[in-house]
Amino acid sequence: MALTQERFNQGMTYAEALEKMPRNKPQIEKNTPLVKLSDADLAPWRALSEPLNVSILVIDPCPDVYTNLPIIQKIAEATGKLNIRIFMRDDNKDLMADFMNGPYESVPAMGFFDKSFNLKAVFIERPKVVTELRAKKTDEIQASTPEFGPVGKAAADMPEDVRGRFSAAINEMRAATLEYYISESISEFKTIATEIGSNAAAKWHGNLVAAVA
Numbered sequence: 001m002a003l004t005q006e007r008f009n010q011g012m013t014y015a016e017a018l019e020k021m022p023r024n025k026p027q028i029e030k031n032t033p034l035v036k037l038s039d040a041d042l043a044p045w046r047a048l049s050e051p052l053n054v055s056i057l058v059i060d061p062c063p064d065v066y067t068n069l070p071i072i073q074k075i076a077e078a079t080g081k082l083n084i085r086i087f088m089r090d091d092n093k094d095l096m097a098d099f100m101n102g103p104y105e106s107v108p109a110m111g112f113f114d115k116s117f118n119l120k121a122v123f124i125e126r127p128k129v130v131t132e133l134r135a136k137k138t139d140e141i142q143a144s145t146p147e148f149g150p151v152g153k154a155a156a157d158m159p160e161d162v163r164g165r166f167s168a169a170i171n172e173m174r175a176a177t178l179e180y181y182i183s184e185s186i187s188e189f190k191t192i193a194t195e196i197g198s199n200a201a202a203k204w205h206g207n208l209v210a211a212v213a
Contacts, residue, residue: 003095003117008053011085014073020088023061024069032070034182037078041186044193045079050115052196054082057089057096057109063174064126065108071185072110101125102209112196121192124206127184130177131207137173145169 018025054072058065069086076082089096089107099109101124110123142148148158148166155163188205195203 003055003098003111003113005117007095008055008085008113008117011055011087014069014076014084014086017058017069017086021058021060021065024058024066027061027063027066028070031067031178031182032074034179035071035074035186037074037186041190042075042078044190044197045075045081047197048081048193049197051081051083052120053113053115053117054084055095055111055113056084056086057092057099058086058107059089062107067178067181068108068110068123068126068185071182071189075189099124101207104209106207112192119202120196121202122204122206123188123192124204124208126181126207127188127205128207130181130184133177133180134174137177138170141166141169141173 012020018028021028054076056069056072058069072082073084076084087095089105089109096105096109099111099122101109106125108123108125111119112121112123114120139151142151142153147162148169155166158166192203192205
């Protein structure tokens with residue numbers, strides 16, 4: 001559906017969304033201080049001629065939601081150029097239909113719109129380079145620990161006790177790569193702002209399953 005001002009206004013503010021996401025909220029509060037924005041990161045946002053409307057589809061809980069939401073919120077606070085409204089994905093399937101990642105309802109799904117609600121850019125889930133790095137490190141974990149292997153073996157196919165240890169190893173890896181994740185998201189958002197500022201055609205960014213737009 002074409003997003004309208006009326007439909008956009010039905011979304012939650014950032015503060016309202018935190019109260020609607022009790023499982024994401026503690027992680028968002030934990031991750032927020034890790035977001036460090038430089039003047040260079042913010043410059044293309046500040047240079048925009050007018051504020052953008054940003055619709056964000058989320059679920060609770062979701063690591064990509066609680067990693068990226070504090071970043072985009074901090075950009076909004078620092079620049080005054082983003083008017084954010086947040087929607088729970090499963091209650092807003094009409095909006096999700098416009099941001100499908102191939103067959104997947106990936107979140108967060110962020111749509112950046114001008115004041116007339118023309119779509120200017122899309123960001124889905126997380127930067128692709130983060131997905132690639134974590135996949136590589138997962139392979140390394142499985143290759144170095146025989147009980148987790150062979151490489152590519154699904155956690156669901158492991159005995160329960162092994163699955164628990166594998167999950168702990170993956171969580172430790174994700175924690176170790178969190179700063180890289182945040183840095184890459186900041187960089188990708190900067191690219192989005194630069195493209196919008198140059199009036200480039202709307203592009204899709206993030207962890208896309210196929211080339212889109």
